[in-house]
Amino acid sequence: MENGKTPALVCRQVTKQYGEAVALNDFNFTVHEGRIVGLLGPFGCGKSTLLKMAAGIERLGSGELLVLGETPSHALMSSVAYMPDRPNIPDFGSVGHLIRYYKDFFPDFRPSVIESILPELGITAKDKIRFLSPTVLRKLQLSLTMSRAAKLYLLDEPPAFTMDGSAEFVSRVIMANCPESSTVIVASSQVADVEYMLDDFFFITYGGRILLSGSARVAREGSGRSLAELAREVY
Amino acid sequence: MLFKLIFHDMLADSRRRFILLAISLVSAVASIGAGIGSVAARADGNEQLSLSLELIPYLATLISGVVLIILYISIYKGFHRALYSTEGQLAFTRPVSRGAVLLSKTIADSIWISVFSLLNLGISTVMITTSSASGTLIKELVGESLLPVIAENTALYLPLLLAYGIISSVSGLLIAELAITFGALIPRNHKLICGIGIFFGARSVLSVLADTVSTVLTLPLYELRDGGMALPESALPTHSLTVIVVSLIVDTGVIVGAYLISRLIVNKKLSFR
Numbered sequence A: 001m002e003n004g005k006t007p008a009l010v011c012r013q014v015t016k017q018y019g020e021a022v023a024l025n026d027f028n029f030t031v032h033e034g035r036i037v038g039l040l041g042p043f044g045c046g047k048s049t050l051l052k053m054a055a056g057i058e059r060l061g062s063g064e065l066l067v068l069g070e071t072p073s074h075a076l077m078s079s080v081a082y083m084p085d086r087p088n089i090p091d092f093g094s095v096g097h098l099i100r101y102y103k104d105f106f107p108d109f110r111p112s113v114i115e116s117i118l119p120e121l122g123i124t125a126k127d128k129i130r131f132l133s134p135t136v137l138r139k140l141q142l143s144l145t146m147s148r149a150a151k152l153y154l155l156d157e158p159p160a161f162t163m164d165g166s167a168e169f170v171s172r173v174i175m176a177n178c179p180e181s182s183t184v185i186v187a188s189s190q191v192a193d194v195e196y197m198l199d200d201f202f203f204i205t206y207g208g209r210i211l212l213s214g215s216a217r218v219a220r221e222g223s224g225r226s227l228a229e230l231a232r233e234v235y
Numbered sequence B: 001m002l003f004k005l006i007f008h009d010m011l012a013d014s015r016r017r018f019i020l021l022a023i024s025l026v027s028a029v030a031s032i033g034a035g036i037g038s039v040a041a042r043a044d045g046n047e048q049l050s051l052s053l054e055l056i057p058y059l060a061t062l063i064s065g066v067v068l069i070i071l072y073i074s075i076y077k078g079f080h081r082a083l084y085s086t087e088g089q090l091a092f093t094r095p096v097s098r099g100a101v102l103l104s105k106t107i108a109d110s111i112w113i114s115v116f117s118l119l120n121l122g123i124s125t126v127m128i129t130t131s132s133a134s135g136t137l138i139k140e141l142v143g144e145s146l147l148p149v150i151a152e153n154t155a156l157y158l159p160l161l162l163a164y165g166i167i168s169s170v171s172g173l174l175i176a177e178l179a180i181t182f183g184a185l186i187p188r189n190h191k192l193i194c195g196i197g198i199f200f201g202a203r204s205v206l207s208v209l210a211d212t213v214s215t216v217l218t219l220p221l222y223e224l225r226d227g228g229m230a231l232p233e234s235a236l237p238t239h240s241l242t243v244i245v246v247s248l249i250v251d252t253g254v255i256v257g258a259y260l261i262s263r264l265i266v267n268k269k270l271s272f273r
Helices: A047-055 A095-105 A111-121 A134-146 A166-177 A191-197 A216-223 A227-234 B002-012 B014-043 B047-084 B086-091 B098-130 B134-142 B146-152 B154-183 B188-221 B233-268
Strands: A009-018 A021-031 A036-040 A062-067 A080-083 A152-156 A183-188 A200-205 A209-215 B223-225 B228-230
Touching: A009 A047, A021 A047, A021 A209, A036 A047, A036 A191, A036 A227, A047 A062, A047 A080, A047 A152, A047 A183, A080 A134, A095 A111, A095 A134, A095 B002, A111 A134, A111 A166, A134 A152, A134 A166, A166 A191, A183 A191, A191 A227, A200 A216, A200 A227, A209 A216, A209 A227, A216 A227, B002 B014, B002 B047, B002 B098, B014 B047, B014 B098, B047 B086, B047 B098, B047 B154, B098 B154, B098 B233, B146 B154, B146 B233, B154 B188, B154 B233, B188 B233
Parallel strands: A036 A183, A036 A200, A080 A152, A152 A183
Antiparallel strands: A009 A021, A009 A062, A200 A209, B223 B228
């Protein structure tokens, strides 16, 4: 605990293997409440696996993983918002139905937030999901996730698209809609896209080994370089 | 919460399902209209018109059969997509237990299957009863000696046969969904063969089980005659009722068992890589 607060996420000696392949090996990691944290590293270094385990849809290999002080469970998901690295939106017909879906299942869902973002996406509640482009779908997915007033957000590769100012959109939606005391963990392989919204960062490599971590601002000021430049040096 | 889950599960594929439902309903209406017309034309002595109209219920039965096949494929695809593809990552990260997610999907699919099975049954019944060859058809389907027994006890047999039709469709659905759930644990290249194997394997085993139990229970009804076993006509009602009730019990057991095994897999084993 830090100042009597429960950390948002704690990993102690977490190990996860898929057959012979080691996704995470003896991984230790603590994320404190109220921070926007970047989990940065190449594809396949265990970022997604970690977020999935925290969201309760991937089983823990060994070690201990605590989310908001508890072991992952479905009950905890009323306080945790998870966005996977691939589109997961069901084809309910219209965007309005999708919003109702979120309203029905997530008690912390804020309809006013998504309603304010829809015009920016150029869509309305009446639009059919099957006619939306992959980029808009991905933005909608992030917007719906951030429309929740969750205590912890787990965002896997949110700026996976770098065209038409999407990275800027992603940063703005996250920073504008994340409640002050909430924690955001952003897993990304695109350091430049996310670095300016981060409070803290972790550079991790294959097997979940942490190469460098700390405050994003301190790292930038101390080195006189951006995190993206630091990443090129470290990897 | 379960109601909300079922509502959204039914909504998820409702667009395609309502199109199929519309086709089935049109077939049913056409079938009933043509059936009545055919009987009326036959009563008027217009055999040619009667025979022409008779073809429509046959065609409707064929169409509703094809619709049912498409529905099954759509349900299996929807089940896999909603629970075990990336969509499952949303379904299983709601603050709802995994068992409830599976139960609601199963109930929603069962409702769709029951509605279509009833429609299919209705269309087939119209085809059989209005056909000029209905007498022969019914005798072939039900059996000549059993026909009077059913006719005398319609109030008992009709609900039983309807229940059997629905329960047997739902049990088939749940076995298939169990096979898909097993398939979700298996590497991609073995998924299909494993699923098909489990489906047909389970169906065969259960069919043998139902037959064996029915045979054992109805054995005392048989009489030794001319060196062989024969069922006396007086035992026919008991025999047929036993067979239907045993099938109902086995299929209900299958529904419960398949759901519980699927739930166990989803709770204990399922992971999204």
